[in-house]
Amino acid sequence: MALTGVEIFKLLPKTNCKKCGQPTCLAFAMKLAQRQASLDQCPDVSAEAKQKLGEASAPPIRPIKLGTGDRAVKMGEETVLFRHEKKFVNPCALAVAMKDTASGADAQKLIDAVLGSEIDRVGQKLRIDAIAITNDSGDPGKFEAMAKLVAEKAPAVAVILSTTSPDAAEAALKHFSNKGAVLYGANASNLDAMAAWAKAAKATLGIAAASLDELSDLTEKAKAAGVEDMVIDSGARKAGEIIRDNTLIRRAAIKKNVKSVGYPVITFAMRDDNMLETLVASAAIAKYSSIVVLSSMEKWKDLALFSLRQNIYTDPQVPMQVEQKIYKIGEPGPEAPFMITTNFSLTYFIVSGEIENSKVPARLAVLDSEGLSVLTAWAAGKFTASKIAQFIKESGIEGELGGTKELIIPGYVAILSGSIEDKLEGWKITVGPREANGLPAFLKSRVA
Amino acid sequence: MPFTPPRESYSGKIFEETIGSGPKAITVGGENVLPFHSFEGATPHKPVIAFEVQDVPPEDWPEVVKEVYKGVSGDPVTWAKYCIEKLGAETIALRLVGTHPDRQNFSPDEAAETVRKMLAAIDVPLIILGSQHAEKDSSVLIKCAEAAKGTNSVLGKAQEANHKTIVAAAMANDLKLIAMSELDINLSKQLNILITQMGFDKAKLMTDPMSSALSYGLEYTYSVMERIKLAALAQNDPTLQPPILADVGMMVWKVKETQAPEADMPAWGSLKDRGIAWEAVTAASFLIAGAEVLIMRHPDSINAVKKFIAEMEV
Numbered sequence: 001m002a003l004t005g006v007e008i009f010k011l012l013p014k015t016n017c018k019k020c021g022q023p024t025c026l027a028f029a030m031k032l033a034q035r036q037a038s039l040d041q042c043p044d045v046s047a048e049a050k051q052k053l054g055e056a057s058a059p060p061i062r063p064i065k066l067g068t069g070d071r072a073v074k075m076g077e078e079t080v081l082f083r084h085e086k087k088f089v090n091p092c093a094l095a096v097a098m099k100d101t102a103s104g105a106d107a108q109k110l111i112d113a114v115l116g117s118e119i120d121r122v123g124q125k126l127r128i129d130a131i132a133i134t135n136d137s138g139d140p141g142k143f144e145a146m147a148k149l150v151a152e153k154a155p156a157v158a159v160i161l162s163t164t165s166p167d168a169a170e171a172a173l174k175h176f177s178n179k180g181a182v183l184y185g186a187n188a189s190n191l192d193a194m195a196a197w198a199k200a201a202k203a204t205l206g207i208a209a210a211s212l213d214e215l216s217d218l219t220e221k222a223k224a225a226g227v228e229d230m231v232i233d234s235g236a237r238k239a240g241e242i243i244r245d246n247t248l249i250r251r252a253a254i255k256k257n258v259k260s261v262g263y264p265v266i267t268f269a270m271r272d273d274n275m276l277e278t279l280v281a282s283a284a285i286a287k288y289s290s291i292v293v294l295s296s297m298e299k300w301k302d303l304a305l306f307s308l309r310q311n312i313y314t315d316p317q318v319p320m321q322v323e324q325k326i327y328k329i330g331e332p333g334p335e336a337p338f339m340i341t342t343n344f345s346l347t348y349f350i351v352s353g354e355i356e357n358s359k360v361p362a363r364l365a366v367l368d369s370e371g372l373s374v375l376t377a378w379a380a381g382k383f384t385a386s387k388i389a390q391f392i393k394e395s396g397i398e399g400e401l402g403g404t405k406e407l408i409i410p411g412y413v414a415i416l417s418g419s420i421e422d423k424l425e426g427w428k429i430t431v432g433p434r435e436a437n438g439l440p441a442f443l444k445s446r447v448a
Numbered sequence: 449m450p451f452t453p454p455r456e457s458y459s460g461k462i463f464e465e466t467i468g469s470g471p472k473a474i475t476v477g478g479e480n481v482l483p484f485h486s487f488e489g490a491t492p493h494k495p496v497i498a499f500e501v502q503d504v505p506p507e508d509w510p511e512v513v514k515e516v517y518k519g520v521s522g523d524p525v526t527w528a529k530y531c532i533e534k535l536g537a538e539t540i541a542l543r544l545v546g547t548h549p550d551r552q553n554f555s556p557d558e559a560a561e562t563v564r565k566m567l568a569a570i571d572v573p574l575i576i577l578g579s580q581h582a583e584k585d586s587s588v589l590i591k592c593a594e595a596a597k598g599t600n601s602v603l604g605k606a607q608e609a610n611h612k613t614i615v616a617a618a619m620a621n622d623l624k625l626i627a628m629s630e631l632d633i634n635l636s637k638q639l640n641i642l643i644t645q646m647g648f649d650k651a652k653l654m655t656d657p658m659s660s661a662l663s664y665g666l667e668y669t670y671s672v673m674e675r676i677k678l679a680a681l682a683q684n685d686p687t688l689q690p691p692i693l694a695d696v697g698m699m700v701w702k703v704k705e706t707q708a709p710e711a712d713m714p715a716w717g718s719l720k721d722r723g724i725a726w727e728a729v730t731a732a733s734f735l736i737a738g739a740e741v742l743i744m745r746h747p748d749s750i751n752a753v754k755k756f757i758a759e760m761e762v
C-alpha cells in the first residue's frame with residue numbers, strides 16, 4: 001500500500017525549513033502522499049527515508065521507454081482503472097511482428113510499411129511504434145541477421161526481440177545496445193542468461209510467463225538479478241484471458257501496490273483472421289496493455305486502431321481543442337469565402353480538411369466553444385449568435401475582407417442565421433451544408 | 449511469491465431479460481460483474497447482436513453495406529428473412545425510418561402494418577424502432593406496440609420528450625422498452641426513474657445511453673457505459689441495472705471513414721475493410737464498456753464481433 005501523509009511525515013526531517021516550497025514538513029508530506037510533489041524537493045531528507053519513501057512513492061506501474069529519440073514511446077505510469085476517473089497517461093504502443101524466416105524482400109516491405117505508417121489524425125502524428133522480430137527459425141544466426149537488417153534499414157524504429165534462446169538474444173542485442181529495445185522471452189529456464197544480456201544492452205526484459213503466479217515469481221527473480229525495466233506477459237492469448245489478466249494486474253498494481261506486477265503489459269494479438277485480430281487488439285488497447293503486437297499491418301487496420309487508442313487515451317475532462325483564431329487555408333484574397341466553426345479539434349480538422357480538399361482558398365474562424373462540437377456547443381449555449389458576432393467584430397477581420405462581408409455558418413445551426421445577421425450589421429449570413437463533406441462542392445460552385 | 453488475484457464482488461446485478469418468445473427467444477443480462485469478468489462472478493448470457501432492417505430501401509447507406517442487401521432490401525420482410533436464413537441473424541431490429549416526416553412520412557397505421565407482417569414472417573425476437581423524430585415516434589410507436597402485443601418484442605426509443613405515450617404503449621401491450629438519453633449517466637438515470645414512476649417495470653427496460661462512432665465521440669459513450677455499469681454493480685443502483693443497448697450501425701455508417709474511397713484517401717487503405725473494421729471496433733469497444741445488445745449493419749462486422757464474443761469465454 002502507498003504510505004499516508006502522516007506515515008511520510010514521520011520520515012521527514014521535521015524542521016519546517018520551507019526549502020521544499022511548503023510551509024511545513026507536514027504540508028509537504030501531504031503533497032507527497034497525493035503525488036503532487038517529488039521527494040527531491042526536500043534537500044535534507046535522510047538516505048534511509050529516501051529509500052523507504054522512494055519505494056512507496058514510485059508510481060505503481062513503472063515508467064519505461066520503448067525505443068530512443070523522437071520516436072521513443074513512454075509506457076507505464078498509469079494510476080487508474082477507468083478512464084472517466086482520470087486521463088490514461090501513456091498510449092499503448094503498437095508493434096508489428098516480423099518472422100526471422102521472412103525473405104529479405106518481405107522484410108524490406110514490412111520495414112517500409114512501418115516507416116510509412118505515420119498519419120496525421122486530429123492534429124496528432126500516429127504510427128506503428130515498433131517491430132517485433134520473432135525467432136521462428138530457432139536459429140540464432142537467422143535471428144541476428146534479421147536484427148541487423150532492421151537496425152540498418154530502420155535505425156529510428158524501436159524493436160522487440162522475441163526469442164527464448166539466450167544465444168540468439170546475445171547475438172541480436174549487439175545491434176541494439178542502448179536503443180531502448182525489449183528482449184522478450186525470459187522464462188523459468190533461461191531467466192539468468194536473458195537478464196544478463198538485457199542488462200548488458202540496457203534493454204527492457206520481457207517476461208514470458210505461463211500464469212500470473214509464475215509471472216510475479218519471474219519478475220521478482222529478475223529484480224533480484226538486478227533488472228529494473230521489464231514488460232510482462234502472463235501468457236494470456238485468448239481475448240477473455242487478456243481482459244482477465246490485464247484487469248487483475250492493473251488492480252493489483254494500483255490498488256494493492258503489488259510491485260511484482262507493477263510493469264507495463266505486452267500482449268500478442270496475432271490471429272489468422274485479421275478482423276478478429278483487430279478486435280482482440282482493440283480489447284487490449286481499451287483494457288490496459290502497453291504494447292500490442294500485431295501479425296500484419298494494413299492501412300485500414302492501423303487507422304482503426306490508432307483512432308481507438310486516441311479515443312481511449314484522451315482526457316475525459318478536457319476535450320481536444322484548437323486555438324481560437326481565424327485560420328487561413330491556402331492564400332485567401334479579400335473576396336475568399338469566410339466560414340465559422342467551433343474549436344473542438346475533431347470538428348476543426350474535419351472542416352479544414354474538407355476546405356483543403358476543395359482547393360478553394362478560404363478563411364475559417366474558430367470560436368472558443370470549450371472544445372465542443374457544433375451541435376453540442378449550440379445546445380450548451382457556447383456557439384450563439386452573440387458570441388459569434390462579438391468574436392467577428394473583435395477579430396478585426398472586417399479590414400481584411402473586400403466589399404461583401406459574408407459569413408458562412410454550419411448547416412446544422414441554420415437556425416442562427418437571422419439572429420447573427422441582426423447582431424452583425426452590414427454582414428450577409430449564408431447557411432452552408434450540414435456535413436463538412438458537402439463543403440468541396442459548395443465552395444467550388446461559389447467560385448465557378 | 450504467488451500472486452493473489454484481487455477479485456471484486458459486487459452487490460448489484462444486471463436485470464436478466466428475455467426478448468421474443470418461443471424457441472428462438474433470447475435472454476440477456478443477469479451478470480453481477482463487469483463485462484466479460486467471468487473470472488469473478490456470473491455472466492450467464494452472451495451479448496446479442498440484432499441485424500438492422502428498414503421499412504424503406506437503404507438509399508442513404510454507403511455502398512459497402514448497401515450492396516450486401518441488394519435484391520432483398522426493397523421489402524423489409526424479405527430483407528429480414530435473408531438476414532435470418534442466409535446470414536444467421538438471431539434478432540432483427542426494424543427501423544421505421546420511412547415514418548420520418550422528411551422521408552416517406554408513412555402513417556402510424558402503415559408502420560403498424562409493416563410490424564404485423566414482420567412478426568408473422570419471422571420467429572426471432574424483434575426490436576421495433578421509430579425514426580427518432582420525437583413527436584412522430586409517439587404516434588407511430590403506439591400503433592406498432594398494439595401490433596406487437598404479447599410478442600415480447602422490444603419497443604424504442606422512448607426519449608425524455610416523448611416517453612409518456614411510448615411507455616404507456618409498451619406497458620399496455622406487454623413489451624420491453626428502450627429508454628434513450630444523451631450521453632450522460634444522470635440523464636439515463638433520470639429517464640429510467642421517470643419511466644418507472646409511471647408504473648413500468650424497470651426489469652423490462654433497456655438503457656440506450658446514445659451511441660457514437662469510433663473517432664466521433666466513442667470515448668464519451670464508452671465512459672458513460674462504464675459508469676452506468678459501475679453504478680449498477682458497485683452501488684447497487686436499480687435505476688441503472690437494465691441491460692445496455694448500443695445502436696452502432698447507424699452511427700458508424702455515416703462517418704467519412706466508412707464512405708471515402710481509397711482513391712481519395714490513399715492513407716486510409718481499403719474502403720471495404722475499413723468500413724467493416726469501423727463498425728466492428730466500435731461495437732467491440734461498447735461490449736467491453738458494458739453493452740449487452742448491439743444493433744449493427746454489415747454481416748462481416750457482425751461475424752467478427754461474434755467470434756470476438758466467443759473468444760471472451762475462458
Ligand code: B12
Binds near residue numbers: 372374439630
Ligand atoms: C459526443 C457528443 C457530446 C459530448 C461532447 C463532445 C464534444 N467535444 O463536443 C458530450 C457528452 C459532452 C455532450 C454533451 C451534450 N450534448 Co451532445 N452529442 C455528442 C454527439 C454524440 C457527437 C458530437 C460530435 O462529436 N460530432 C462530431 C463533430 C465533428 O461534428 P460537428 O462539430 O457538428 O461538425 C460537423 C458538422 O457540423 C459540419 N461542420 C462543422 N463546422 C462547420 C462549419 C461550416 C461552415 C460548415 C458548412 C459545416 C460545418 O462538419 C462536421 C462534420 O460533418 C452528438 C450526436 C451525434 N451523433 O452527432 C450529440 C449532440 C450534439 N449532443 C446534444 C446535446 C443536446 C447535448 C447536451 C446539451 C445534452 C446533455 N447530455 O446534457 C450536452 C451539452 C454539453 C454541455 N457541456 O452542456 C444533441 C444536440 C441536439 C440539437 N439538435 O441541438 C446531439 C445532436 C445529440 C442528439 N441527437 O440529441 N455531447
Ligand code: SF4
Binds near residue numbers: 022028
Ligand atoms: S524542505 Fe524538507 S525539512 Fe524543509 S520543510 Fe520541506 S520537508 Fe521539511
